Amino acid sequence: MSSASPPPTREFTNPPNYQFPTHRLARVLRNPDKQPLVLVACGSFSPVTYLHLRMFEMAKDYVRQNTDFEVVGGYLSPVSDQYKKPGLLSAHHRVNMCNLAAEQTSQWLMVDPWEAFQDYQRTAVVLDHFDYEINTKRGGIELPDGTRKPARIMLLAGSDLIATMSEPGVWSEADLDHILGRYGVMIIERAGADMDQAIDSLSRWRHNIHLIHQLVQNDVSSTKVRLFLRRGLSVRYLLPMPVVDYIEEHGLYRDDGPTASAASGAIAAEKEKGKEKEDAAATASSSCSSS
Ligand SMILES: Nc1ncnc2c1ncn2[C@@H]1O[C@H](COP(=O)(O)OP(=O)(O)OP(=O)(O)O)[C@@H](O)[C@H]1O
Numbered sequence: 001m002s003s004a005s006p007p008p009t010r011e012f013t014n015p016p017n018y019q020f021p022t023h024r025l026a027r028v029l030r031n032p033d034k035q036p037l038v039l040v041a042c043g044s045f046s047p048v049t050y051l052h053l054r055m056f057e058m059a060k061d062y063v064r065q066n067t068d069f070e071v072v073g074g075y076l077s078p079v080s081d082q083y084k085k086p087g088l089l090s091a092h093h094r095v096n097m098c099n100l101a102a103e104q105t106s107q108w109l110m111v112d113p114w115e116a117f118q119d120y121q122r123t124a125v126v127l128d129h130f131d132y133e134i135n136t137k138r139g140g141i142e143l144p145d146g147t148r149k150p151a152r153i154m155l156l157a158g159s160d161l162i163a164t165m166s167e168p169g170v171w172s173e174a175d176l177d178h179i180l181g182r183y184g185v186m187i188i189e190r191a192g193a194d195m196d197q198a199i200d201s202l203s204r205w206r207h208n209i210h211l212i213h214q215l216v217q218n219d220v221s222s223t224k225v226r227l228f229l230r231r232g233l234s235v236r237y238l239l240p241m242p243v244v245d246y247i248e249e250h251g252l253y254r255d256d257g258p259t260a261s262a263a264s265g266a267i268a269a270e271k272e273k274g275k276e277k278e279d280a281a282a283t284a285s286s287s288c289s290s291s
Protein backbone atom coordinates (compact mmCIF):
# COMPACT_ATOMS: atom_id res chain seq x y z
CA MET A 1 0.00 0.00 0.00
CA SER A 2 1.22 3.49 -0.67
CA SER A 3 0.59 4.66 2.93
CA ALA A 4 4.14 4.80 4.26
CA SER A 5 3.39 3.84 7.85
CA PRO A 6 1.45 0.82 9.17
CA PRO A 7 -2.26 1.17 10.06
CA PRO A 8 -3.06 2.76 13.46
CA THR A 9 -2.83 0.50 16.50
CA ARG A 10 -4.40 2.85 19.04
CA GLU A 11 -7.97 2.23 20.13
CA PHE A 12 -10.59 4.83 19.16
CA THR A 13 -13.33 6.00 21.49
CA ASN A 14 -16.66 4.90 20.06
CA PRO A 15 -20.13 6.36 20.71
CA PRO A 16 -22.47 4.17 22.84
CA ASN A 17 -23.74 0.99 21.09
CA TYR A 18 -21.56 1.73 18.07
CA GLN A 19 -20.78 -0.95 15.50
CA PHE A 20 -18.71 -0.26 12.41
CA PRO A 21 -20.95 -1.01 9.38
CA THR A 22 -19.50 -3.67 7.09
CA HIS A 23 -22.63 -5.26 5.60
CA ARG A 24 -21.78 -3.93 2.12
CA LEU A 25 -18.00 -3.96 2.32
CA ALA A 26 -16.70 -6.38 -0.36
CA ARG A 27 -15.61 -9.60 1.36
CA VAL A 28 -13.23 -10.67 -1.40
CA LEU A 29 -11.28 -8.55 -3.87
CA ARG A 30 -12.36 -9.48 -7.42
CA ASN A 31 -9.01 -8.74 -9.08
CA PRO A 32 -6.07 -9.75 -6.84
CA ASP A 33 -3.70 -7.52 -8.84
CA LYS A 34 -5.59 -4.40 -7.74
CA GLN A 35 -5.40 -2.56 -4.45
CA PRO A 36 -8.64 -2.39 -2.46
CA LEU A 37 -9.98 1.14 -2.05
CA VAL A 38 -12.50 2.49 0.45
CA LEU A 39 -14.04 5.91 -0.30
CA VAL A 40 -15.04 8.13 2.62
CA ALA A 41 -17.09 11.32 2.16
CA CYS A 42 -17.12 13.59 5.22
CA GLY A 43 -19.69 16.37 5.38
CA SER A 44 -22.79 17.83 6.93
CA PHE A 45 -25.33 16.03 4.73
CA SER A 46 -28.06 18.37 5.97
CA PRO A 47 -29.83 16.94 4.06
CA VAL A 48 -28.13 14.34 1.85
CA THR A 49 -28.77 15.04 -1.87
CA TYR A 50 -28.48 13.02 -5.07
CA LEU A 51 -25.20 14.81 -5.74
CA HIS A 52 -23.65 13.43 -2.55
CA LEU A 53 -24.57 9.93 -3.73
CA ARG A 54 -23.54 10.61 -7.31
CA MET A 55 -20.03 11.64 -6.14
CA PHE A 56 -19.42 7.98 -5.27
CA GLU A 57 -20.57 6.76 -8.69
CA MET A 58 -18.33 9.30 -10.46
CA ALA A 59 -15.38 8.23 -8.31
CA LYS A 60 -16.04 4.54 -8.98
CA ASP A 61 -16.03 5.11 -12.75
CA TYR A 62 -12.86 7.18 -12.48
CA VAL A 63 -11.14 4.49 -10.40
CA ARG A 64 -12.05 1.74 -12.86
CA GLN A 65 -10.84 3.71 -15.87
CA ASN A 66 -7.73 5.40 -14.50
CA THR A 67 -6.22 3.57 -11.54
CA ASP A 68 -4.97 0.27 -10.15
CA PHE A 69 -7.48 0.38 -7.32
CA GLU A 70 -10.67 -1.63 -6.93
CA VAL A 71 -13.44 0.06 -4.93
CA VAL A 72 -14.52 -2.28 -2.13
CA GLY A 73 -16.65 0.12 -0.09
CA GLY A 74 -18.09 3.62 0.13
CA TYR A 75 -19.05 5.45 3.31
CA LEU A 76 -20.87 8.69 4.12
CA SER A 77 -19.60 10.04 7.42
CA PRO A 78 -21.90 12.78 8.73
CA VAL A 79 -20.16 15.36 10.93
CA SER A 80 -20.88 15.80 14.66
CA ASP A 81 -23.50 18.28 15.89
CA GLN A 82 -20.61 20.20 17.45
CA TYR A 83 -19.58 21.34 13.98
CA LYS A 84 -22.33 23.95 14.37
CA LYS A 85 -22.51 24.92 10.74
CA PRO A 86 -25.56 26.99 9.76
CA GLY A 87 -28.45 24.71 8.80
CA LEU A 88 -26.95 21.68 10.54
CA LEU A 89 -29.84 19.53 11.68
CA SER A 90 -29.38 17.07 14.58
CA ALA A 91 -27.10 14.12 13.86
CA HIS A 92 -30.02 11.80 14.59
CA HIS A 93 -32.01 13.11 11.60
CA ARG A 94 -28.96 13.51 9.33
CA VAL A 95 -27.83 9.93 9.94
CA ASN A 96 -31.39 8.62 9.43
CA MET A 97 -31.68 10.46 6.10
CA CYS A 98 -28.26 9.23 4.93
CA ASN A 99 -29.25 5.68 5.87
CA LEU A 100 -32.51 5.92 3.92
CA ALA A 101 -30.63 7.29 0.90
CA ALA A 102 -27.83 4.70 0.99
CA GLU A 103 -29.97 1.67 1.77
CA GLN A 104 -32.79 2.48 -0.64
CA THR A 105 -30.94 3.86 -3.66
CA SER A 106 -27.62 2.04 -3.67
CA GLN A 107 -26.21 -1.47 -3.55
CA TRP A 108 -22.85 -0.55 -2.05
CA LEU A 109 -22.96 2.67 -0.02
CA MET A 110 -22.96 2.67 3.80
CA VAL A 111 -23.29 5.30 6.51
CA ASP A 112 -20.82 5.36 9.39
CA PRO A 113 -22.34 7.21 12.39
CA TRP A 114 -19.03 7.18 14.34
CA GLU A 115 -18.21 10.89 14.09
CA ALA A 116 -21.86 12.00 14.06
CA PHE A 117 -22.63 10.73 17.56
CA GLN A 118 -19.71 12.13 19.50
CA ASP A 119 -17.48 15.20 19.93
CA TYR A 120 -16.25 16.90 16.77
CA GLN A 121 -13.52 14.81 15.12
CA ARG A 122 -11.07 16.24 12.59
CA THR A 123 -11.10 14.61 9.16
CA ALA A 124 -7.58 13.20 9.71
CA VAL A 125 -8.86 11.36 12.79
CA VAL A 126 -11.96 10.12 10.93
CA LEU A 127 -9.76 8.59 8.21
CA ASP A 128 -7.56 6.99 10.90
CA HIS A 129 -10.71 5.47 12.41
CA PHE A 130 -11.56 3.86 9.03
CA ASP A 131 -7.98 2.64 8.64
CA TYR A 132 -8.15 1.15 12.13
CA GLU A 133 -11.52 -0.59 11.57
CA ILE A 134 -10.69 -2.00 8.14
CA ASN A 135 -6.94 -2.62 8.21
CA THR A 136 -5.94 -2.97 11.86
CA LYS A 137 -9.02 -4.83 13.13
CA ARG A 138 -9.99 -6.77 10.00
CA GLY A 139 -6.58 -7.11 8.40
CA GLY A 140 -7.75 -5.54 5.14
CA ILE A 141 -9.69 -7.29 2.37
CA GLU A 142 -9.53 -10.98 1.50
CA LEU A 143 -8.03 -12.10 -1.82
CA PRO A 144 -9.40 -15.07 -3.81
CA ASP A 145 -6.53 -17.24 -2.43
CA GLY A 146 -7.57 -16.51 1.18
CA THR A 147 -4.71 -14.10 2.02
CA ARG A 148 -5.51 -10.47 2.84
CA LYS A 149 -4.45 -7.11 1.43
CA PRO A 150 -4.65 -3.76 3.23
CA ALA A 151 -7.22 -1.36 1.80
CA ARG A 152 -6.36 2.22 0.92
CA ILE A 153 -8.70 4.64 2.65
CA MET A 154 -9.33 7.77 0.58
CA LEU A 155 -11.24 10.99 1.17
CA LEU A 156 -13.95 11.84 -1.38
CA ALA A 157 -14.80 15.54 -1.54
CA GLY A 158 -16.07 18.36 -3.71
CA SER A 159 -13.66 21.02 -4.96
CA ASP A 160 -15.18 23.59 -2.57
CA LEU A 161 -14.02 21.52 0.39
CA ILE A 162 -10.55 21.13 -1.06
CA ALA A 163 -10.40 24.88 -1.67
CA THR A 164 -10.72 25.39 2.10
CA MET A 165 -7.42 23.49 2.48
CA SER A 166 -5.63 26.59 1.22
CA GLU A 167 -7.50 28.90 3.61
CA PRO A 168 -5.45 29.86 6.63
CA GLY A 169 -6.52 28.33 9.94
CA VAL A 170 -9.03 25.78 8.66
CA TRP A 171 -6.73 22.75 8.38
CA SER A 172 -3.44 22.24 10.23
CA GLU A 173 -0.34 21.53 8.15
CA ALA A 174 0.12 18.23 10.02
CA ASP A 175 -3.45 17.16 9.20
CA LEU A 176 -3.05 18.08 5.53
CA ASP A 177 0.11 16.02 5.36
CA HIS A 178 -1.63 13.12 7.07
CA ILE A 179 -4.76 13.27 4.89
CA LEU A 180 -3.09 13.96 1.54
CA GLY A 181 0.22 12.18 2.16
CA ARG A 182 -1.02 9.01 3.80
CA TYR A 183 -4.54 8.60 2.40
CA GLY A 184 -5.12 10.83 -0.63
CA VAL A 185 -8.25 12.42 -2.03
CA MET A 186 -10.67 12.13 -4.94
CA ILE A 187 -11.95 15.61 -5.79
CA ILE A 188 -15.24 16.10 -7.60
CA GLU A 189 -15.42 19.30 -9.63
CA ARG A 190 -18.00 21.73 -8.24
CA ALA A 191 -19.36 24.78 -10.04
CA GLY A 192 -17.93 27.94 -8.48
CA ALA A 193 -14.86 26.22 -7.01
CA ASP A 194 -11.99 26.13 -9.52
CA MET A 195 -10.26 22.74 -9.19
CA ASP A 196 -6.83 23.82 -10.44
CA GLN A 197 -6.81 26.80 -8.13
CA ALA A 198 -8.02 24.59 -5.29
CA ILE A 199 -5.01 22.29 -5.54
CA ASP A 200 -2.41 24.91 -6.43
CA SER A 201 -0.98 25.07 -2.95
CA LEU A 202 -1.33 21.31 -2.46
CA SER A 203 1.06 20.36 -5.29
CA ARG A 204 3.40 18.62 -2.82
CA TRP A 205 0.81 15.82 -2.58
CA ARG A 206 -0.19 15.90 -6.27
CA HIS A 207 0.50 12.16 -6.68
CA ASN A 208 -2.27 11.44 -4.15
CA ILE A 209 -4.82 13.91 -5.53
CA HIS A 210 -7.27 12.70 -8.17
CA LEU A 211 -9.36 15.26 -10.05
CA ILE A 212 -12.71 14.13 -11.39
CA HIS A 213 -14.64 16.31 -13.81
CA GLN A 214 -18.43 16.33 -13.75
CA LEU A 215 -19.56 15.31 -17.24
CA VAL A 216 -23.12 16.28 -16.40
CA GLN A 217 -23.02 19.47 -14.37
CA ASN A 218 -25.16 19.23 -11.26
CA ASP A 219 -24.96 21.98 -8.72
CA VAL A 220 -27.57 20.91 -6.22
CA SER A 221 -26.48 21.77 -2.68
CA SER A 222 -27.95 21.17 0.74
CA THR A 223 -28.14 24.96 1.19
CA LYS A 224 -30.40 25.30 -1.87
CA VAL A 225 -32.56 22.41 -0.71
CA ARG A 226 -32.98 24.00 2.73
CA LEU A 227 -33.88 27.31 1.07
CA PHE A 228 -36.50 25.63 -1.11
CA LEU A 229 -38.01 23.90 1.91
CA ARG A 230 -38.19 27.14 3.89
CA ARG A 231 -40.05 28.71 0.98
CA GLY A 232 -42.41 25.76 0.65
CA LEU A 233 -41.00 24.78 -2.78
CA SER A 234 -40.74 21.21 -4.02
CA VAL A 235 -37.45 19.36 -3.58
CA ARG A 236 -38.56 16.21 -5.37
CA TYR A 237 -35.94 14.69 -7.71
CA LEU A 238 -33.18 16.66 -5.99
CA LEU A 239 -33.09 14.11 -3.16
CA PRO A 240 -34.09 10.46 -2.96
CA MET A 241 -37.85 10.11 -2.40
CA PRO A 242 -37.52 8.34 0.99
CA VAL A 243 -35.51 11.37 2.20
CA VAL A 244 -38.16 13.80 0.90
CA ASP A 245 -40.83 11.75 2.73
CA TYR A 246 -38.74 11.74 5.92
CA ILE A 247 -38.34 15.54 5.79
CA GLU A 248 -42.10 16.00 5.30
CA GLU A 249 -43.02 13.48 8.00
CA HIS A 250 -40.80 15.20 10.58
CA GLY A 251 -41.47 18.77 9.44
CA LEU A 252 -37.74 19.45 8.97
CA TYR A 253 -36.08 22.61 7.64
CA ARG A 254 -39.16 24.80 7.97
CA ASP A 255 -37.22 27.51 9.78
CA ASP A 256 -33.64 28.77 9.60
CA GLY A 257 -32.32 26.16 12.06
CA PRO A 258 -29.21 26.59 14.15
CA THR A 259 -26.89 29.42 13.13
CA ALA A 260 -23.20 29.81 13.73
CA SER A 261 -20.54 32.47 13.75
CA ALA A 262 -18.85 33.40 10.50
CA ALA A 263 -15.89 31.18 11.48
CA SER A 264 -15.67 27.86 9.72
CA GLY A 265 -17.47 25.05 11.55
CA ALA A 266 -14.21 23.15 12.00
CA ILE A 267 -12.46 26.11 13.63
CA ALA A 268 -15.46 26.82 15.83
CA ALA A 269 -15.76 23.17 16.88
CA GLU A 270 -12.03 22.87 17.66
CA LYS A 271 -12.16 26.11 19.69
CA GLU A 272 -15.19 24.81 21.59
CA LYS A 273 -13.36 21.55 22.33
CA GLY A 274 -10.29 23.49 23.53
CA LYS A 275 -12.51 25.61 25.78
CA GLU A 276 -14.18 22.50 27.23
CA LYS A 277 -10.75 21.01 27.97
CA GLU A 278 -9.64 24.26 29.67
CA ASP A 279 -12.86 24.37 31.71
CA ALA A 280 -12.40 20.72 32.72
CA ALA A 281 -8.76 21.37 33.68
CA ALA A 282 -9.78 24.45 35.67
CA THR A 283 -12.52 22.47 37.47
CA ALA A 284 -10.07 19.63 38.18
CA SER A 285 -7.39 21.96 39.55
CA SER A 286 -9.91 23.90 41.67
CA SER A 287 -11.31 20.64 43.09
CA CYS A 288 -7.71 19.44 43.78
CA SER A 289 -6.80 22.68 45.54
CA SER A 290 -10.02 22.67 47.56
CA SER A 291 -9.55 19.03 48.73
N1 LIG B 1 -22.96 19.84 -6.20
C1 LIG B 1 -21.83 19.34 -5.71
N2 LIG B 1 -20.75 19.13 -6.51
C2 LIG B 1 -19.60 18.62 -6.02
N3 LIG B 1 -19.41 18.27 -4.71
C3 LIG B 1 -20.44 18.46 -3.86
C4 LIG B 1 -21.70 18.98 -4.31
N4 LIG B 1 -22.54 19.03 -3.23
C5 LIG B 1 -21.83 18.58 -2.17
N5 LIG B 1 -20.57 18.24 -2.53
C6 LIG B 1 -19.51 17.73 -1.66
O1 LIG B 1 -20.10 16.82 -0.74
C7 LIG B 1 -19.36 16.82 0.49
C8 LIG B 1 -20.32 16.99 1.64
O2 LIG B 1 -20.77 18.30 1.60
P1 LIG B 1 -21.84 19.01 2.49
O3 LIG B 1 -22.63 18.06 3.30
O4 LIG B 1 -21.19 20.14 3.18
O5 LIG B 1 -22.82 19.43 1.28
P2 LIG B 1 -23.18 20.83 0.74
O6 LIG B 1 -24.27 20.59 -0.25
O7 LIG B 1 -21.97 21.57 0.30
O8 LIG B 1 -23.76 21.49 2.08
P3 LIG B 1 -24.14 22.99 2.41
O9 LIG B 1 -24.88 23.51 1.21
O10 LIG B 1 -24.97 22.82 3.64
O11 LIG B 1 -22.84 23.73 2.63
C9 LIG B 1 -18.34 17.96 0.38
O12 LIG B 1 -17.09 17.39 0.05
C10 LIG B 1 -18.87 18.80 -0.78
O13 LIG B 1 -17.82 19.44 -1.46
Ligand SMILES: NC(=O)c1ccc[n+]([C@@H]2O[C@H](COP(=O)(O)O)[C@@H](O)[C@H]2O)c1
Nearest residue numbers: 042043044079122123124170171172266
Ligand atom coordinates in the same frame (compact mmCIF):
# COMPACT_ATOMS: atom_id res chain seq x y z
N1 LIG C 1 -9.43 20.51 10.01
C1 LIG C 1 -10.32 19.62 9.60
O1 LIG C 1 -10.24 18.45 9.85
C2 LIG C 1 -11.48 20.13 8.79
C3 LIG C 1 -11.58 21.45 8.37
C4 LIG C 1 -12.69 21.85 7.61
C5 LIG C 1 -13.69 20.92 7.29
N2 LIG C 1 -13.55 19.63 7.71
C6 LIG C 1 -14.56 18.63 7.41
O2 LIG C 1 -15.10 18.83 6.13
C7 LIG C 1 -16.44 18.38 6.08
C8 LIG C 1 -17.35 19.32 5.32
O3 LIG C 1 -17.26 20.59 5.79
P1 LIG C 1 -18.22 21.75 5.22
O4 LIG C 1 -19.64 21.20 5.27
O5 LIG C 1 -18.00 22.89 6.16
O6 LIG C 1 -17.79 22.02 3.81
C9 LIG C 1 -16.85 18.14 7.55
O7 LIG C 1 -16.89 16.74 7.70
C10 LIG C 1 -15.72 18.72 8.37
O8 LIG C 1 -15.43 17.97 9.55
C11 LIG C 1 -12.49 19.23 8.45
